[in-house]
Structures are given as C-alpha cells and as structure tokens.
Amino acid sequence: MRRLLIYAVLLLTVAATLFPLVWTVSVSLMPVAEALSDSPKLWPDSATLEHYRDLFDRLELGRYALNSFLLAASITALSVLVNALAGYAFARLPFAGRDALFRLLLAAMVIPGQVAMLPLFLLLKQFGLINTYAGVIIPGLASIFGIFLVRQYAQSIPQSLLDAARLDGAGELRIFWSLILPLCRPILVTLAVLTFLGSWNDFLWPLIVLTDSRRYTLPVALANLMGEHAMDTELMMAGAVLTVSPAIVLFLAVQRYYIGGLMRGSVRG
Amino acid sequence: MEFWAFGGEGQIARELAVEFEQENPGVRVRVQQIPWSAAHEKLLTAYAGDNLPDVFQLGNTWIAEFTALRALEDMTAGFEAFGRSGDFFPATLDAAVIDGKLRAVPWYVDTRLLFYRRDLLAQVGYPEPPRSWDGWVEALRRLRESGRGAAAFLPVNEWQVPAILALQRGAGLLKDDGRYGDFLHPDCKAAFEFYLRLFRENLAPAASAGQIANFYLEFGRGAFAVSVTGPWSPGEFRRRLPGLPPRAWGTAPMPSFDDSYPGLSLAGGASLAIAAGSRRKDAAWKLVEFLTAPQQQLRLYRLTGDLPPGKTAWNDPALTEDGKAQAFRRQMERLTAPPKIPEWERIASRIAACAEKAVRGEQTATAALETLNREVDEILEKRRWLLEHGR
Amino acid sequence: MKRCNPAFWFVAPALALILVFFVLPVAAALALSFTDFDLYALGDPARLRFIGFGNYRRLLADAEFWTALKNTLYFVIVGGPLSVLVSLAAALLVNHRLTPLKGLFRSLLFLPVVTTLVAVAVVWRYVYQPRYGMLNHLLEALGIDSIDWLGDPDWAMPAIILMAVWKNFGFNMIVFVAGLQSIPESLYEAAAIDGAGPRQQLLYITLPLLAPTFLFVGVVTLIGHFQLFAEPYVMTQGGPANSTLSIALLMYQQGFRWWNLGYASAIAFVLFSIVLAATVLQARLEK
Numbered sequence: 032m033r034r035l036l037i038y039a040v041l042l043l044t045v046a047a048t049l050f051p052l053v054w055t056v057s058v059s060l061m062p063v064a065e066a067l068s069d070s071p072k073l074w075p076d077s078a079t080l081e082h083y084r085d086l087f088d089r090l091e092l093g094r095y096a097l098n099s100f101l102l103a104a105s106i107t108a109l110s111v112l113v114n115a116l117a118g119y120a121f122a123r124l125p126f127a128g129r130d131a132l133f134r135l136l137l138a139a140m141v142i143p144g145q146v147a148m149l150p151l152f153l154l155l156k157q158f159g160l161i162n163t164y165a166g167v168i169i170p171g172l173a174s175i176f177g178i179f180l181v182r183q184y185a186q187s188i189p190q191s192l193l194d195a196a197r198l199d200g201a202g203e204l205r206i207f208w209s210l211i212l213p214l215c216r217p218i219l220v221t222l223a224v225l226t227f228l229g230s231w232n233d234f235l236w237p238l239i240v241l242t243d244s245r246r247y248t249l250p251v252a253l254a255n256l257m258g259e260h261a262m263d264t265e266l267m268m269a270g271a272v273l274t275v276s277p278a279i280v281l282f283l284a285v286q287r288y289y290i291g292g293l294m295r296g297s298v299r300g
Numbered sequence: 301m302e303f304w305a306f307g308g309e310g311q312i313a314r315e316l317a318v319e320f321e322q323e324n325p326g327v328r329v330r331v332q333q334i335p336w337s338a339a340h341e342k343l344l345t346a347y348a349g350d351n352l353p354d355v356f357q358l359g360n361t362w363i364a365e366f367t368a369l370r371a372l373e374d375m376t377a378g379f380e381a382f383g384r385s386g387d388f389f390p391a392t393l394d395a396a397v398i399d400g401k402l403r404a405v406p407w408y409v410d411t412r413l414l415f416y417r418r419d420l421l422a423q424v425g426y427p428e429p430p431r432s433w434d435g436w437v438e439a440l441r442r443l444r445e446s447g448r449g450a451a452a453f454l455p456v457n458e459w460q461v462p463a464i465l466a467l468q469r470g471a472g473l474l475k476d477d478g479r480y481g482d483f484l485h486p487d488c489k490a491a492f493e494f495y496l497r498l499f500r501e502n503l504a505p506a507a508s509a510g511q512i513a514n515f516y517l518e519f520g521r522g523a524f525a526v527s528v529t530g531p532w533s534p535g536e537f538r539r540r541l542p543g544l545p546p547r548a549w550g551t552a553p554m555p556s557f558d559d560s561y562p563g564l565s566l567a568g569g570a571s572l573a574i575a576a577g578s579r580r581k582d583a584a585w586k587l588v589e590f591l592t593a594p595q596q597q598l599r600l601y602r603l604t605g606d607l608p609p610g611k612t613a614w615n616d617p618a619l620t621e622d623g624k625a626q627a628f629r630r631q632m633e634r635l636t637a638p639p640k641i642p643e644w645e646r647i648a649s650r651i652a653a654c655a656e657k658a659v660r661g662e663q664t665a666t667a668a669l670e671t672l673n674r675e676v677d678e679i680l681e682k683r684r685w686l687l688e689h690g691r
Numbered sequence: 692m693k694r695c696n697p698a699f700w701f702v703a704p705a706l707a708l709i710l711v712f713f714v715l716p717v718a719a720a721l722a723l724s725f726t727d728f729d730l731y732a733l734g735d736p737a738r739l740r741f742i743g744f745g746n747y748r749r750l751l752a753d754a755e756f757w758t759a760l761k762n763t764l765y766f767v768i769v770g771g772p773l774s775v776l777v778s779l780a781a782a783l784l785v786n787h788r789l790t791p792l793k794g795l796f797r798s799l800l801f802l803p804v805v806t807t808l809v810a811v812a813v814v815w816r817y818v819y820q821p822r823y824g825m826l827n828h829l830l831e832a833l834g835i836d837s838i839d840w841l842g843d844p845d846w847a848m849p850a851i852i853l854m855a856v857w858k859n860f861g862f863n864m865i866v867f868v869a870g871l872q873s874i875p876e877s878l879y880e881a882a883a884i885d886g887a888g889p890r891q892q893l894l895y896i897t898l899p900l901l902a903p904t905f906l907f908v909g910v911v912t913l914i915g916h917f918q919l920f921a922e923p924y925v926m927t928q929g930g931p932a933n934s935t936l937s938i939a940l941l942m943y944q945q946g947f948r949w950w951n952l953g954y955a956s957a958i959a960f961v962l963f964s965i966v967l968a969a970t971v972l973q974a975r976l977e978k
Contacts, residue, residue, distance in 0.1 A: 037789045044784060045799050048857070052802065054825065055814045066817070067514055071828040113704045120701035129698075136709070141967055142717060143918045145939050146959040149946045150719035151712060152348065161349035173708035203697040232807040234921070239947060242342070242351045244332045250809040254925070257813065258335020259307065262514040264817055271810035282805040286798045293862075294869035341948050348733055348950060369734040457930060508931055511821070511842035642730070646949055653933065660844055660932045671754065678749070682731060682738075691738050 052275070059083070059269035066264040082269035092273055094245070095252040100277075102167060102237075102248060103230040110172045111223050117173070118181025119211050123193065124203070133182070136175050152239060166240040167248075171230070177222050180296045184218035185211065221292025224285050231278050249274045301329050301583045302353030304343075307336040308532050308604040309357060309407075309570070316599070320590045327583045340645055347371050352575040354584045358404050360395045360569050360637075361644050367398045368642035373574040373581065375588075376402040382589050384610070392609040395637055396571045404571035405592050408606035410530045411565045412460055413631045414552045420448065420525040429552035433494060436555040440503040443525050452498065453524040455509035456659045459651040460566055461528050465491040467636050468557040468564045474676070478641040479684050481676030483669045491557075492658070492665050499659045506659050516540045519549075528554070530568070534624050535605040551627040553634065560634075567635040569609065601625075607632075643679050650675050724956035733950060746957035756958070758933050759941040760965075762848060766937065767916045767969075770852040775905075775912055777860045782867030783897075797868065801861035808858065812925035815854045816841065841927055844934035851922050851935050858922075859915075863908050870904030871897065906977045913973055917966045938962045 054073070058066050059082055061075040086092040120126070121133050151170060152161070160166035188211070196206045212219070234250040241247060247255065253270050260266050282289065305313035310333030317329040332353065334342050340362060346352045347369060358366060366372050379385060379402050385393070392406040416429050424442035443451035454461050466473060471488035474481055482488065498504045504524075512518050519527065520541040534551070537544065553562030572591060574584045590596060597608035598616055607628055608614055619625045638644060650672055658668035724746055726732075732739035750756050785796045803811070818824050819840035827837035840850040874897065882892050920939035923929055929936035929944070939962060946955030 034789050037784070037787055041784060041790060041796060044781065045796060048800050048803060050825075051811065051814045051818060051857070052806070054818075055811075058817070064514075064517065067517060067823050069823075071823075071825060113708065116701045117705035120698045124696075124698035124701060126696050126698040126702075139709075139713070141914060141970055142963055143914075143939065143959070143966060145918065145920070145942055146720050146956075146963055147713050147716035149952050149955055149959070150716035150723060152947075153952075154712075154716060154719070156349050162351050169708070170712040173705040173712075175709070178705060203701075207701070228805050232805075234807075234809050235924075235943075239345060240349075242346045242349060244334075245330075250807050253807075253813075254809050255335060255338070257809075258337045259311075259333075261510070262516070264514075267813045268817070271807075271813040274810040275806045278805045278807060279802060282802070283798065286801075287794070290794075290797060290801065290865055293865050294872075344730070344950055345947065365730070369730060371734070507839070507842055510816075510927075511839065511931075656930070656932050662844070662932055682727065682729065685740075686731065686738060691735070 052279075055268050055271050055275075058265055059272050061265050063263070063265060066268075082266045083273070085266060086269055086273065090252075090256065092249070092252065092270065095247050095249045096273070096277070098246060099231055099249040102164060103227050105164075106168050106171065106230045107223050107227045109168065110174060110177065110226050111219055113172050114174055114177035114222065115181050115212065115215065115219060116207070118178045119185045119207060119215070121178060122182040122185035123188070123211075136178065140175050148236075148239075155240065161240060162242040162246070163240075164246065167237050171236070174226070177226070180218055180222055180292070181215060183296060184215055188214055217288060218292055218295070220285065220288040221296070224281065224289045225292075228278055228282065301327060301355065301580050301587065302332065303329050303587060304332045304334060304353045304356040306334050306339040306357050306570070308535075309600070309606065310334060312600070312603045315603070316591060316596065317587075320587055323590065324583070324586055327586065329587060350577070352577065354578040354580050355572060355574055355587050357407065357570050358573045360406075360567070360571060361640075361648070363396055363403050363571065363573070364398050364640045365642040365645060366573065367403050371576055372403045373576050373578070373584075374401050374403070375405060375574065378585055379405055382592075384593075387594065387610040387612050389609060389611065389632070391567060391632075391635060391637075392569065395567060395569065395640075398640060404573040405588050406569060406571045406609035407592060408597065408600055409567070409569035409609045409632065410532070410607060411568055411628065411631050411635055412464065412528050412530050413554050413562075413565055413627060415519070415527050415529055415533060416550055416552065417519070417522060417525040417548060418550045419548045420446075420522055429550065430555050431561045432555050432559075433557050437497070437501075437503065440498070440526065441501070444501075444503055448522055448525075450503075450505045450524045452504040452526040453507070453512070453515070453518070454498065454504045454528060456499075456506055456656045457508040457510075457652050459648040459655065462492060462495045462655045463638065463648075463651060464528075464554065464565050465495050465557075467566070468554070472639075474639045474641070474647075474680075477687075478639050478643075479680060479687065481647075481673040481680070483673040483676065489665065489669060492655075492669060495655070496658055496665055508656070514540075520544045531605045531607050531625075531628055533605070546624075551624045553627055553631040562631055562634045564634050564636050565631050567637040569607075641680075641683065643683060646679050647676050650679070720956040720959055723953050724960055726953045728951075728953040728956075730950045742953070746954050747961070749954070750957055750961060755933065755936065755941060756938075756961075759936045759938045762933075762935060763917060763919055763937045763939075765848055766852060766855075766919045767913065769849075770855055771912050771916045773852065774856045774860055774916075775863060775908055777856055778863030778908070779867050781860060781864040782871060783893075785864070786868050786871045797865070800864060803858050804861040806858070808921050809925055811854075811858065812922075816926060819850055842931055844932045847927055847931055847934045851919075851926060854926065855919075855922050863912065866908055867901070867904060870901050874900045902977075906974070909973055909977060910970055913969055914966055917962065917969065938965075 057074050060078040062079050065072060065075060121129060155161050155166045192210065193206065196210055232250065234254065237248045238251045238254065241251065253274050256270055257267060303313065303317065313333065314331045317331050321327060321329060343356065352371060388406060392409050396402055396404045396406055414429055420443065421429065421439060424439065424446050426439045430436040430439045440451040463473065466488045469487040469491040471485050471491060472482050499506050509515065516536050517540065518524065537549065554565045556563030572588045574581060574588065578584055594610055594612040597610055597613040598618060600606045601608055602618060613619065614629065654668045654672040657663045658665050663671065725741060725743055727740045727742050781800055784790065785793055785800065790796065818826050821827055821837055821839040821842065826840065831837060838846050840846050878896050879892055882896055918939050919937040920943065923935040923937055923940055927935045929940050938958060942955050942958040942962065945951045945958060
C-alpha cells in the first residue's frame with residue numbers, strides 16, 4: 032500500500048516535471064495555428080516537420096548551433112585547465128597567504144556577477160574584444176566555484192603519491208599532468224559538463240558582446256527569432272526543441288558523473 | 301559593407317541588397333536582420349562597442365539621440381546630390397533634420413490609424429467608421445453590448461495611442477524647448493482621462509501586446525473589432541488570414557477630438573543613416589541612394605506595406621487604387637511629430653509605463669501624470685545642464 | 692610570493708583572469724557609481740560629471756527602485772523557501788527506500804536544470820497563455836476561473852516563481868540527496884527498534900542531521916534569488932505594470948538599455964549590499 036502511494040507520487044512528480052518539455056516537442060510538430068485552437072491539444076492531428084525545415088533552411092539554425100558548440104567546447108577546454116591548475120595549487124602546493132587568498136575568493140562569490148558586467152563591456156571595448164568570440168570566452172574562464180570543486184577533490188589525493196613522484200624527480204608540471212589530472216578525472220568531468228552546459232545555455236553575455244548576427248549562439252538566435260515570430264507558437268517551439276535537446280542529450284549521456292560530482296562537491300561544502 | 305534593417309524591412313532587405321549588388325559589381329552588402337523590439341537597444345550597444353554598421357535603418361524618433369551621440373554622418377549635401385529632394389514630402393524630410401542638418405534619408409513613413417472590422421461595426425449600426433471621439437466611444441459601447449467579447453484592443457504597454465490623443469487635444473507633451481515635461485497641462489489630462497475611460501468602461505481589455513497570443517488571428521476571429529495600428533498590418537492580415545474577405549475589414553483615419561476630421565496622428569517612419577565612423581562611405585551612399593529611389597519605395601510598399609515618403613511613388617496605381625492605403629494617404633495630411641530630442645525614446649517608455657499603471661488602476665490619472673512629469677523632468681536634467689553649458 | 696615557487700605558475704592564470712575581468716571591473720563600477728556616466732558621456736567625455744552620492748540619493752527617491760526592491764523581496768521570501776521545500780520533498784521522494792530506479796528518477800527530475808532558459812521561456816509563455824495555455828485548461832477542468840498569468844500584475848510574480856521553482860529545484864534536490872545519504876543507516880535502524888515511526892524518524896533524525904545542508908542550500912538559494920534576472924527578462928521584461936521588475940533587471944535596463952552606466956552601477960552596489968547583509972544575517976540565524 033505504501034509502495035503504491037510512493038509510486039503514484041513519484042509518477043505524478045515526474046509527469047509534472049517533464050510535461051512542459053514533452054509538450055514542447057508535441058507542439059513543435061503541429062501545423063501552423065493548430066496550437067492556438069480553443070480545445071487543448073496534447074498531440075498534433077497530423078504531425079509535420081515543416082517548422083524544423085523552416086528553421087534550418089530559411090533561418091539558418093544550423094550555423095548558430097555550430098557557433099554554440101564551438102564556443103562552449105573552447106570555453107570548457109580552457110576553463111577546466113585554468114581552474115584545475117589553480118584548484119590543485121590551492122589544495123596541495125603551499126605558498127605564502129594561500130588559505131587567506133582562498134577565503135577571499137570564496138567571499139567574493141557573494142558579489143553578484145552583474146556588478147562587474149557594465150565596466151567589463153567598456154574594458155573589452157578597450158581590448159578590441161567586442162563582437163569577437165574571445166570577448167565571450169575569456170572573461171568567464173576562471174571560475175571560483177570551479178577552483179573550489181577541484182580543490183575539494185584534490186585534497187583527498189594521498190600525499191604518499193605526490194611524495195613518491197617527487198622522489199622520482201618529476202617536476203611539478205609533470206606531476207600535475209600525468210598524475211593529478213588522471214586522478215581528478217571524475218571531478219574534472221563534472222566541471223567540464225557544468226561549464227559546457229553553462230556556456231551552451233548562456234544568453235546574456237553573448238547577446239551583449241556579439242553584434243554580428245552570423246556569430247550568434249543558439250539562445251541569442253532564438254531570442255532574436257522570438258522578437259520576429261513570437262506569434263508563431265509552433266515555429267518557436269521547434270526552435271526551443273533544437274536549443275534544449277543537445278543539452279539534455281549531453282546530460283543524459285554523462286549524468287552519472289555529473290550528478291555524482293555535484294553530490295560530492297556539495298557534501299564537503 | 302554592413303547594413304542593418306529591422307523587423308519586416310529586415311526580412312526583405314536581403315532581397316533588395318541582391319539587386320543592389322547586381323547594379324554595383326564589386327560591392328558586397330551583408331544584411332543583418334534585427335527584431336524591432338530589440339533594435340534600439342542593439343543600436344546603442346553597437347554604438348557603445350564601436351561596432352555600428354555602415355548603413356542602418358533608424359526609427360525617426362531616434363535620429364536626435366544618435367545625432368547627440370555624434371554617431372551619424374551629415375547627409376545634407378550628399379542628399380542634395382541625389383537631385384530628388386523635391387520628391388519627398390517636406391514633413392518626412394523635416395523629421396530627419398536636426399539642428400538644420402539632414403542626418404538620415406527617409407526610407408518609409410508610417411503612422412497609426414484605425415483598423416476595424418467593417419462587418420462587425422455594420423452589425424451594430426456603423427456602416428462607416430466613427431469620425432469623432434464621441435462616435436468612437438458610442439460604437440465601442442454598442443459592440444460591447446452585442447456581446448462578442450472585447451470591442452477594441454489597444455495594447456496597454458505602448459505609448460502611441462495616449463500620445464496621439466494628447467496631441468489631438470493640443471498638448472505639447474514637453475515645454476521650454478524640451479527642457480521640462482508638460483504632462484500636467486489640462487489638455488493632456490483631459491486626453492488621458494478619455495483614454496482611461498476606454499478601459500474603465502470595459503471597451504478595451506487592460507492587456508498588453510504580448511498577452512494575446514496572436515493579434516492578427518484574434519482580429520480575424522472577431523475577438524475584437526477595432527484597433528489602432530500601422531501600415532505593416534494589412535500585409536499581415538492578408539498573409540495570415542486568407543479566409544478573411546477584404547471587405548470584412550477596413551482602415552480609416554483617426555477619429556477626431558473636435559469637428560476637424562481626420563484627427564491628428566503621429567508622424568512615424570524610419571530613415572537610413574550612415575555611421576559617422578564608417579570606412580566604406582562611398583558604397584554606403586550608393587546603397588542609400590538606391591534604397592530610397594521611387595521604384596524601391598514602391599517595392600518596399602508591395603513587400604511590407606511600408607508607405608513611400610515620396611510623391612512619385614504615391615502616384616502609382618498600386619497605391620492610388622488601394623483603398624486601405626488611401627486611408628493612410630488621408631491620415632498623412634494630418635500628422636504631427638513627437639518632440640525631436642535625444643531623450644525621447646526613454647520618455648516614450650515612461651509614458652507607456654505610467655499609462656499602463658493608470659489603466660490597471662494602480663494609480664489615479666492625476667497621480668500617474670504627476671509621476672510621469674517628475675520622471676521626465678529628471679530624465680531631462682542632463683539635457684538642461686548641457687544646454688546651459690553649451691556642450 | 693617567492694620567485695621560484697612553482698605554485699605561482701599554477702594559480703597565476705586564474706588569478707590574473709579574476710583580477711582583470713572581475714576585480715578591476717567591480718572597482719570601476721564603484722567609481723562609475725559616483726558619476727553620471729551616460730550616453731552623452733559615451734559620445735564625449737567632456738559631458739561627464741562627478742556627482743558624489745547623487746545616484747544613490749536619486750535611487751532612494753526612485754519609485755521604480757522601491758517597486759523593484761519589493762518585487763525582489765517577494766521573490767526571495769515566497770520563492771526561496773518554496774524552492775527549498777520542493778527540493779527537499781523531491782529529495783526525500785527519490786531517496787525513499789521504496790523508490791525503484793533511484794538514479795533514473797533523480798536524473799529525470801534534474802532535467803529542467805540543464806535546459807536553456809530562453810527556450811523554456813517559449814514553452815512557459817505558452818503554458819501560461821490565458822486562452823490557449825494548458826494551465827488554464829487544467830484549472831477550468833477543476834472548475835476554477837481562468838487566470839491571466841503573465842498579464843495580471845497580481846499573478847505575474849507567482850507565475851515567475853512557479854517557473855523558477857520548476858527550472859531550479861533539481862539542483863538543490865541533488866544537494867539534499869547527498870546530505871540524506873551521509874546520514875548513517877544505523878541511526879534509522881536504531882530508531883525503528885525503539886519504535887519510532889516514519890514521521891518521528893523524519894522529525895528527529897533526518898531534519899536535524901540535514902542542518903548543515905540546509906545552511907548551504909539556504910545561503911546559495913538566498914544569493915541566487917536576490918539576483919533574480921533571467922526569468923522576468925525572458926518572460927515579461929519586468930511587466931505587467933512593473934510587477935516582475937527585479938533589482939537586477941532594473942540595473943540591466945538602466946545599464947544596457949539606456950546606457951546610464953553611473954546610475955546602473957549604483958543600483959548594482961545597492962543590490963550587493965543587500966545580498967551581503969542578508970547572507971550574513973541568515974548565516975547568523977541558522978547558527
């Protein structure tokens with residue numbers, strides 16, 4: 032009986048959570064104006080792919096998807112490296128004022144990112160980085176949260192391993208590259224997925240920095256499309272499906288690492 | 301060369317650009333399409349980032365702003381060289397003149413007027429659209445009583461309709477050469493009271509444009525019978541509502557506050573500007589000349605419904621024989637332009653915000669206008685300081 | 692730092708980036724907040740004025756700022772606890788010993804977190820659509836009058852809260868699950884032997900032992916909720932009648948819409964002070 036109740040609540044919760052996502056797919060397959068009919072439709076009478084065709088052929092969504100992917104991939108690669116280096120050093124390499132500096136960084140997380148946004152724009156203008164991918168990539172590379180995650184994980188690496196490597200005469204960089212990175216793989220995967228999804232979904236900063244529409248990312252292009260086609264519900268839904276599904280696929284593929292990493296990070300925090 | 305165009309114009313700009321490229325071998329035009337709702341913000345961001353395109357469409361009410369930013373090329377002499385200045389309606393050229401210099405070349409004009417369902421109005425005893433404010437209210441009352449839903453739809457988050465009504469009453473909106481707001485003027489107050497009455501009497505729902513799923517579809521379904529919108533709408537109606545016979549709806553000039561009909565409406569439209577920092581000015585000039593030629597004005601009208609700013613185009617049968625366009629022609633005789641000051645876009649957004657508050661009953665008419673006036677005076681503070689110090 | 696310490700080269704890239712792209716802009720924002728930097732000044736630096744605390748004084752007299760503060764507090768006070776409760780309930784559910792396929796359900800409930808906000812805004816605007824939206828159809832079926840979710844100033848913020856809870860609860864749910872799994876199973880076994888029912892176990896074992904998790908979740912949620920921006924930006928642009936205008940959104944509008952960088956910076960620092968004060972207060976209270 033209790034088992035039945037749990038099952039019922041579970042199913043209901045999952046259904047309510049997933050309904051908006053599933054419904055998006057369904058509406059995106061409806062012909063024009065079917066979504067705006069007085070009786071609610073859960074499923075199209077006859078499914079059509081015309082909106083997807085429209086998005087790819089006329090509205091060039093493929094180009095934006097490629098932009099998004101390349102941007103997110105480069106941000107992820109660079110940012111994981113930068114944060115892994117720093118996180119490891121904060122955990123295992125002693126230097127003067129290390130812990131005070133780390134506490135300072137943690138305290139800085141209270142500062143809302145928006146505070147820095149306005150002058151950051153002027154700064155990037157000075158550097159000539161407005162309307163470039165570098166302007167999107169560079170400012171967000173170092174993440175205090177990322178450093179924190181790696182530091183937590185690196186603290187659990189046995190000191191004996193490090194000592195042994197040093198005895199063998201390995202340099203610090205070599206230790207980092209061939210010992211630490213492999214050992215930290217789980218948390219680095221978590222961090223990579225977190226970063227990738229974060230930049231895939233990021234909207235505001237690319238919107239401000241990228242003026243040229245050929246450089247737009249998928250979310251920016253979608254928002255642009257919304258300004259023009261807000262009334263074309265079915266078309267917008269198809270755009271939403273295309274934007275969201277890569278993120279969902281990626282997440283489902285690596286969910287074990289990702290959620291596991293988050294759980295580890297949060298327990299120690 | 302970079303060319304930015306907005307909304308409906310953006311969609312067809314690529315087509316126009318291709319033809320331009322054929323006529324001008326060696327020039328490549330890259331067209332960027334931006335939704336109207338994001339256009340102003342996008343242009344300012346581009347300006348702030350030193351990234352303005354060579355040629356761009358500019359809403360007429362923004363010309364003063366971008367002139368103050370020193371972002372626009374002086375087009376006075378270059379435009380004379382086109383040899384077509386006589387063809388443009390003087391009022392449309394005037395909209396692009398700031399401090400005696402032409403800052404952009406008119407591309408099309410627009411104004412807002414009455415769109416109505418002829419069939420539904422006829423059913424309640426109005427075969428002809430109302431000509432006065434009183435007639436307007438009466439027609440809407442009868443529509444409401446006929447019980448087919450809302451009578452009118454006036455998006456509460458837009459500044460144009462309250463501004464038009466105030467201008468009709470003779471209010472100036474600003475005073476002292478645009479140094480202070482003038483929204484507490486009795487004429488402005490009276491017009492605002494009238495505007496609010498339309499909502500208080502349930503003649504129009506207190507809804508914003510985003511709140512109805514699809515404006516055109518709802519008009520076609522008769523969810524409302526009257527609205528005030530612009531020249532881009534007839535094309536949308538034809539395209540989206542193939543089942544709605546052309547006889548079923550019409551356009552008419554704005555009803556008037558007094559006996560003078562048509563009533564005043566707002567002079568709007570967009571012009572083409574060249575960025576002061578452009579490095580491809582020769583090609584930019586060619587593109588502006590090409591796009592503003594009479595045959596291209598006509599083409600723009602056919603593709604988007606945008607009204608030509610020149611006389612030649614208006615004498616074409618495409619326009620003279622289109623009844624729905626002729627209402628615009630008549631309305632164009634009775635236009636007035638909003639104040640030409642750099643702060644106008646911000647002021648307009650305050651008008652919309654304060655009007656919305658009053659419509660939704662969060663503030664009385666008087667309180668809303670007082671707030672508006674105070675906010676506008678504050679926005680204009682810098683302008684007063686600049687004028688005083690000659691900067 | 693010693694010249695030869697290799698640690699320097701490890702932290703240098705991250706610290707340099709943080710210094711140039713975060714610390715420096717924050718300092719610049721503080722400086723800007725004492726000027727009237729705007730479009731005019733952007734066009735010609737001679738049109739810039741140093742105005743001391745003028746922006747802050749103006750802010751206190753700005754009705755829009757107070758509206759934004761009120762809305763933000765509404766979102767924090769109603770939306771914050773609601774979000775935490777939903778997360779906790781979901782965590783208890785997916786972590787229940789009778790729940791099958793725990794990993795699968797955890798991931799499914801986590802899905803909204805990884806979606807793109809701009810995209811799900813499209814869906815939610817449709818869900819909330821007064822005439823064709825699913826939510827009103829559902830209410831109608833239950834005999835409740837339909838609600839103009841995003842159009843009625845009284846309902847717009849609840850609509851934003853509901854959507855934000857949906858989008859974000861998965862994250863805190865995972866944190867809670869981690870906290871739950873760190874509670875030793877033996878405690879429950881001992882309690883069961885002493886005759887404690889599920890309710891008592893929840894009240895006397897689970898919740899007290901989750902206290903550190905609560906603190907973490909509470910602080911993170913609080914900070915996040917004070918920065919409310921993206922949801923109203925994509926759903927309502929702050930409307931109707933400013934009923935979903937948040938402080939961060941006001942700052943964005945003043946900054947990137949009107950380019951009043953001085954005024955916007957002042958708003959940013961006021962927001963920062965409020966977040967800081969609230970965080971300290973909450974940390975004190977929970978200890």
